[in-house]
Amino acid sequence: MSILFGLYQPDQGEIKINGKAVKISDPNDANRYAIGMVHQHFKLVHNFTVLENIILGVEETSKGLLKKDKARKKLLELSKQYHL
Structure with missing residues (x-):
């Protein structure tokens, strides 16, 4: 998730959105693609x-x-569709 959100850069592979390879350099890029992240701290x-x-x-x-x-149900359908 940290790679998808732009906090880290991937060592290999690519991120595709609607079949098009994209470069996500930072969280602002991720937000432009409607990718958000909720940070969860174990004590909060x-x-x-x-x-x-x-x-x-x-x-x-x-x-x-x-x-x-x-x-x-929706999550299971998406998981099957994207082979997760």
Whole structure:
């Protein structure tokens, strides 16, 4: 995630967005591609699951409760689509 967000540069490979190779030199570049990152310090919040980290900031709720089932289904579909 730190490479995708531009905090570190990759040793090899490339980042593609919509099939086009892009260069992300810093977080400002990442933001221009709508890539964001939530930094999580272990002492500030409880440990999150992968799902909770992914939906953080864009989570869908109903009556104050997270709709994790819907988010989990979408995440699984994306994981399959992108072979993650």
